[in-house]
Amino acid sequence: MNRQELVAQIRLKKSFLCVGLDTEWAKIPAHLLDTEDPVFEFNKAIIDATRDLCVAYKPNLAFYEARGPQGWISLQKTIAYIGTSHFTIADAKRGDIGNTSRLYAQTFFETYAFDSVTVAPYMGADSVQPFLDFSNKWVILLALTSNAGSADFQFGVQDDSVPLFEKVMRKAMTWGTPESLMFVVGATHPEKFADIRKIAPDHFLLVPGVGAQGGDLEALCHYGLNSEVGLLVNASRGIIYAGNGLDFAADAREAAADMQRQMIKLMS
């Protein structure tokens, strides 16, 4: 899905919601555990319940990897079930030397046909470029993450100039364009969105950290929204584990609808 199509979907649905499919075995409702593939059955129900309310789905790879080879089969089925109507994000935070990053890119863009993958910047240009070499695919680069540990290195001022997260963004903007590159900016730093929009006025930002991690949607939208919306706000646990009984999908729908109602107001 290209930028124009993504923006059109956001406007059509009045939503910039991304649903994070962090499907943890221990949290799958009991009545699904007898099915052949409980992870896929859970995801399928969540997707059916939220499809019209969100524009993107973001499986977090850790939750699939932890299930062994079967986890990757569940992931494949999930991606196929989502289809091409939604922007898909492999939240994998990969990044390695060039020949290795090329294989990670093949994995997520070809073997699993995701639209995008999250990438860690620590290893620099040649660890990111192989992902950008795929046409009509996206890199979503970690800039300012939502966790407490973001303070350890990302705010460190580099070479008397700018904080590391800003240096990452400025360098990466010479590698990719707003058509191929987004940034991860955590909702737990709402005060930083004004600075970030000065650095990257046009790039889409993938924003985790609303909900379970405590980020405030209204505060980040105040500075983060741009003329093409420019945000994908992710919620994972707050939606997919809104309930855990027979009605878990309806509970998830209600949680997603609540966020989408807030988004309608913030977009207008």
Added chain:
Amino acid sequence: MNRQELVAQIRLKKSFLCVGLDTEWAKIPAHLLDTEDPVFEFNKAIIDATRDLCVAYKPNLAFYEARGPQGWISLQKTIAYIGTSHFTIADAKRGDIGNTSRLYAQTFFETYAFDSVTVAPYMGADSVQPFLDFSNKWVILLALTSNAGSADFQFGVQDDSVPLFEKVMRKAMTWGTPESLMFVVGATHPEKFADIRKIAPDHFLLVPGVGAQGGDLEALCHYGLNSEVGLLVNASRGIIYAGNGLDFAADAREAAADMQRQMIKLMS
């Protein structure tokens, strides 16, 4: 495998060689492609040919992931085949918020029973800690990587103090000990090993970049070796693709033996 056992293996074998199992489908010798699991058959032959010459094996996860679920089955079989005689490294470069890193740790330490996993530091303490919480397991944290892109951020001086790679090492040394934490330091920066040994005299260093990437074993050993050796030097392509015919395993053995002969001299 704990530190004491690793050092004992190194002394016994007079080798601190790690063989990187970066098994790429396109490079598997033709005669193996008719077998049920060519990736595993290739690895098995390489392991048989090098077992007495090395102390560690490092599968690079990208090469397995790119094969879909089958790749993870090949990986499982490979790890089982290596057994407990060698130190095993999941070269995965993972790192995410705490609840996600915990699942990555489970994946590599429990589902696949690796001794260690490479971790990217960008997200800070709470992205690394869940890996350190497993007893008798190791984090191998990226410090100074071997690729050209290492110059983009890792050398940037943070907060008027030290380069980012040094800050990463100094912080991480407050999270883990020489019994649970190693660092990745690329062989392509031999001039940095003296500085690095001042920062971390006791920690093991995993050193990629000898061979295909051009690093010089003698130069890095000059400063990198410590009283317990303290180095695991990895070679991947230079060993496993030393030949590509029927005799590929014998060619790999010769390449590994050549490195081990250099190591005997450097250790004495």
